[in-house]
Structure formats: C-alpha cells, structure tokens
Amino acid sequence: MIISCQKCAKKFNVDDNLIPHDGRNLQCSSCGHKWFFRKKTNVEKFKEKPIKKQINIKKINPDEQVPPVIDSIIKEAEKIHDKNLGDVIQKNNKISILNLFFLLLITFVAVIIILDTFKIQINNSIPGFNVLLDNFYESVTDFYLFSKDLIK
Ligand SMILES: [Zn+2]
Incomplete structure (x- = not known):
C-alpha cells in the first residue's frame, strides 16, 4: 500500500x-x-467517496391510479368521517326536535294563560268561549290523569 x-x-x-489493523x-x-x-x-473510505447514486424520485402523476391499498385506506377514513358527521347531525337533530317541542309547549301554555286572563272579554265577543276553555281544561286534566296512570 x-x-x-x-x-x-x-x-x-x-x-x-507491516501495518497492523489497529495502526x-x-x-x-x-x-x-x-x-x-x-x-x-x-x-472512512465510504466517507471519502460518497456514492453518487442518482435517486430518481418518481413524480406523481395525478392521472395515475392510486394503489389499491392506499385507496382502501382513504375510503375507510372517509367512511369513518361520514359516520361521525352523521352521528353529530343526528344528535343535533334530536336536540333541535326537543327544543322545538319545549318551545311549542311553552308557547301553548303562554297562549292558554293569556286566553284565561282575557276569557271574560273574549267570551263577550265570542259567545261560548268560556265553555270551550272549560272543556279544554277538562281534556287537559283527563290527559294528565291518563298519563299519570300510564306511567304508573
Ligand atoms: Zn516526511
């Protein structure tokens, strides 16, 4: 050498x-x-002479088909995403319906209270209104008792 x-x-x-391995x-x-x-x-030899190897990075052609494995992963991910989104929408819908129900109930009760407050005045302009209201109260009471029995 x-x-x-x-x-x-x-x-x-x-x-x-003449040269040992340890020098x-x-x-x-x-x-x-x-x-x-x-x-x-x-x-050290490797360091001195770095391998000048051409690394060909394959350009991804958008038209090129996605490998089936990756394609299936993407589809699976989309499915999960859609499912979660669906759950959220469903949850929101349930809340909306519940809110709407309560809103209607409150409005209904408010209307009844107003009608009850002015029942004498209304009865003067609409004869028989008082009877109608009383009938309604009876119906509500009946329904309330019926519900109570049902829950029991
Ligand atoms: Zn010398």
Whole structure:
C-alpha cells in the first residue's frame, strides 16, 4: 500500500503486513516526521467517496391510479368521517326536535294563560268561549290523569 507522509507528502510503498489493523507509529525517512498511521476503514473510505447514486424520485402523476391499498385506506377514513358527521347531525337533530317541542309547549301554555286572563272579554265577543276553555281544561286534566296512570 502507498502511504504519504503527513508533513512532506512523500510517498512510500509499504507492505500491508507491516501495518497492523489497529495502526502503528511511522516515521518518514525523508523528513523524520513521526505520526500514528491507521489503515483506513471501510467507513472512512465510504466517507471519502460518497456514492453518487442518482435517486430518481418518481413524480406523481395525478392521472395515475392510486394503489389499491392506499385507496382502501382513504375510503375507510372517509367512511369513518361520514359516520361521525352523521352521528353529530343526528344528535343535533334530536336536540333541535326537543327544543322545538319545549318551545311549542311553552308557547301553548303562554297562549292558554293569556286566553284565561282575557276569557271574560273574549267570551263577550265570542259567545261560548268560556265553555270551550272549560272543556279544554277538562281534556287537559283527563290527559294528565291518563298519563299519570300510564306511567304508573
Ligand atoms: Zn516526511
């Protein structure tokens, strides 16, 4: 193998067998420079000469078909997303219906209270209104009792 002096750069042809794997001290016969010589490892050789390998990055063509595995993953993800979205919408719908029911109930009760407050005045303009209201109250009471029995 050829070894160059670190100082004067003079080249010497040295027998490989004279250099142990762990390296050894050498002295230049030309300038007298001493240094520790170590055989270059494969890693060092690799560092010196990086492999100039052309890495071809394949450009993704949008028209190119998506691999079936990825396609199925995407579809699965979309399904889960849609399902979750559906659940949220359904939940919101339930809340909306419940809210609407309560709103109607409150409005209805409010109307009844107003009608009850002005029942004398209304009865004067609409004869028989009082009877109608009383009938309604009876119906409500009946319904209330019926519901009570049903729950029992
Ligand atoms: Zn030298």
